[in-house]
Amino acid sequence: MARRERYQPPEDLARGESAYTRYRAVIDDWQAFCDALQRPLSPCLRANTTRLTRDELDKLLRDEGWDPRPLGWQGDALLVDGGFRPGHHWGAIAGLYQIQEAASLLPVQLLDPRPGERVLDLCAAPGNKTVQVADALGNRGTVVANDASAGRLGALGQAVKRHGVVNVSQTVRDGQGMPWAAGRFDKVVVDAPCSCEGTFRKTATAAEPTSPAFRQRLVQRQQRLLLRGMALTRPGGTVVYSTCTFAPEENEAVVAAALARCSGAFELIPARVAGLQLSPGLEAWDGVDFGADMAACGRLWPHHNDTGGFFVALLRRVDDGSSQSEDPLPLPEEPRARTLLQTFEDELGVSAEVLDGLTAFFEGSKYAKVVAADHTAAGGIPVVRSGIPAVRAQTRPPKPSTAGVMALGHHARGAVLELERAEVYAFFRREPLLLGPERGSGLREGGHVVLRHRGHTIGIGMYRNGAMVSLFPKAWSRAAGGTVG
Numbered sequence: 001m002a003r004r005e006r007y008q009p010p011e012d013l014a015r016g017e018s019a020y021t022r023y024r025a026v027i028d029d030w031q032a033f034c035d036a037l038q039r040p041l042s043p044c045l046r047a048n049t050t051r052l053t054r055d056e057l058d059k060l061l062r063d064e065g066w067d068p069r070p071l072g073w074q075g076d077a078l079l080v081d082g083g084f085r086p087g088h089h090w091g092a093i094a095g096l097y098q099i100q101e102a103a104s105l106l107p108v109q110l111l112d113p114r115p116g117e118r119v120l121d122l123c124a125a126p127g128n129k130t131v132q133v134a135d136a137l138g139n140r141g142t143v144v145a146n147d148a149s150a151g152r153l154g155a156l157g158q159a160v161k162r163h164g165v166v167n168v169s170q171t172v173r174d175g176q177g178m179p180w181a182a183g184r185f186d187k188v189v190v191d192a193p194c195s196c197e198g199t200f201r202k203t204a205t206a207a208e209p210t211s212p213a214f215r216q217r218l219v220q221r222q223q224r225l226l227l228r229g230m231a232l233t234r235p236g237g238t239v240v241y242s243t244c245t246f247a248p249e250e251n252e253a254v255v256a257a258a259l260a261r262c263s264g265a266f267e268l269i270p271a272r273v274a275g276l277q278l279s280p281g282l283e284a285w286d287g288v289d290f291g292a293d294m295a296a297c298g299r300l301w302p303h304h305n306d307t308g309g310f311f312v313a314l315l316r317r318v319d320d321g322s323s324q325s326e327d328p329l330p331l332p333e334e335p336r337a338r339t340l341l342q343t344f345e346d347e348l349g350v351s352a353e354v355l356d357g358l359t360a361f362f363e364g365s366k367y368a369k370v371v372a373a374d375h376t377a378a379g380g381i382p383v384v385r386s387g388i389p390a391v392r393a394q395t396r397p398p399k400p401s402t403a404g405v406m407a408l409g410h411h412a413r414g415a416v417l418e419l420e421r422a423e424v425y426a427f428f429r430r431e432p433l434l435l436g437p438e439r440g441s442g443l444r445e446g447g448h449v450v451l452r453h454r455g456h457t458i459g460i461g462m463y464r465n466g467a468m469v470s471l472f473p474k475a476w477s478r479a480a481g482g483t484v485g
């Protein structure tokens with residue numbers, strides 16, 4: 001993956017010509033806006049609520065000498081200053097939190113997905129909003145995560161596995177023509193590709209002006225994506241449209257055009273979030289009138305809440321919605337996959353009740369996979385992946401996968417070992433850990449062991465000849481690279 005540019009404060013944004021000069025008339029305090037863009041963002045972490053609460057994450061960081069503070073308007077998120085490097089911490093490698101810019105938490109916060117709902121994330125990669133939705137659904141039910149780019153979905157797959165979420169199916173389609181066979185959705189996220197002007201505090205190139213021709217191509221795509229997302233929403237359901245740009249052409253104009261095309265089938269719901277200063281959407285721009293109802297959209301200006309820039313619109317389907325979509329069926333269980341999943345009960349002491357909440361199946365022959373029992377995938381369209389790999393099928397004995405352990409390890413009541421901080425990083429580097437006779441007592445020779453640090457699952461090992469062999473995946477270890485230790 002391309003290395004993200006390090007934040008470089010610009011020389012003097014307020015005086016220079018930049019992509020933002022055209023918005024000067026609609027920004028309430030131009031100097032404060034420019035000043036905000038010149039400050040780096042505080043790292044923002046969202047607790048993986050399938051594994052720990054925000055308060056538990058707060059305590060864990062505080063005990064290590066950091067000073068996190070709640071984001072406030074998003075209940076699971078913390079900001080951590082003081083030089084904290086969120087991607088290098090053992091908690092990130094073990095999937096205890098998602099590193100996500102605060103502004104980008106807004107669309108899902110507004111959409112408010114609830115357990116039992118079926119959710120489509122139409123432009124999903126690299127998956128930040130997908131896992132946010134997956135958590136909000138309580139790691140049950142269905143998230144269909146689609147992206148036009150198979151390559152970018154690779155990063156989403158990694159996030160899903162590290163996070164241990166079992167309610168996501170991934171599809172690679174042009175979202176503009178997402179097939180009706182994907183089924184109908186209670187909630188839809190259209191986090192559209194855009195000119196990214198609001199990401200300046202992460203990537204200084206965001207201040208370079210967007211060419212009109214490029215913008216025009218983006219706008220056409222954004223309109224078609226939003227319209228398709230709306231068409232796949234069931235009556236009473238909601239769609240959130242979002243971009244990380246300031247351009248009204250990509251924001252209010254897209255929403256106004258989509259509403260006009262749907263003639264009364266959708267209405268805007270005011271985009272308001274307690275504790276967050278959101279400015280109303282623009283009613284007109286550059287001589288084009290979008291209509292007074294566009295004030296219900298939300299604009300997040302960087303200087304109001306010390307964030308990046310974002311735009312959101314929340315639309316509810318109010319017609320009776322004769323739909324071309326069918327409701328898909330749950331995935332069928334496969335008995336051989338269920339037998340392999342039994343490893344989690346037999347070796348690691350995960351209760352039958354927990355395992356009964358999952359469907360076990362195969363996608364290829366390498367792994368028995370699991371998905372939430374009430375998951376309904378994407379009906380009649382090819383799915384790249386559903387759920388996560390849980391047990392490696394072709395090894396003797398079958399090996400619980402790291403993704404499976406991320407999803408189920410906190411339920412283990414059997415072979416479990418607590419590691420010291422230095423041992424955690426050695427484990428990530430795939431080094432064997434010598435255990436004294438006391439720590440090894442009770443562990444079965446050749447048996448799998450859930451490894452934890454401060455009570456939180458970090459992976460799986462095998463006890464052999466008095467040592468813990470690290471089964472941390474090579475690819476994950478490489479990704480952690482020189483950052484650990």
Ligand SMILES: C[S@@+](CC[C@H](N)C(=O)[O-])C[C@H]1O[C@@H](n2cnc3c(N)ncnc32)[C@H](O)[C@@H]1O
Pocket residue numbers: 104122123124125126127128129130146147148149152173174175176191192193194221
């Ligand atoms: C703003 S990013 C999405 C970020 C993502 N929602 C997250 O929170 O991690 C926009 C995404 O749209 C995808 N995209 C672009 N054109 C698309 C299309 N026609 N259909 C579906 N996805 C598309 C891009 O590959 C990109 O991953």
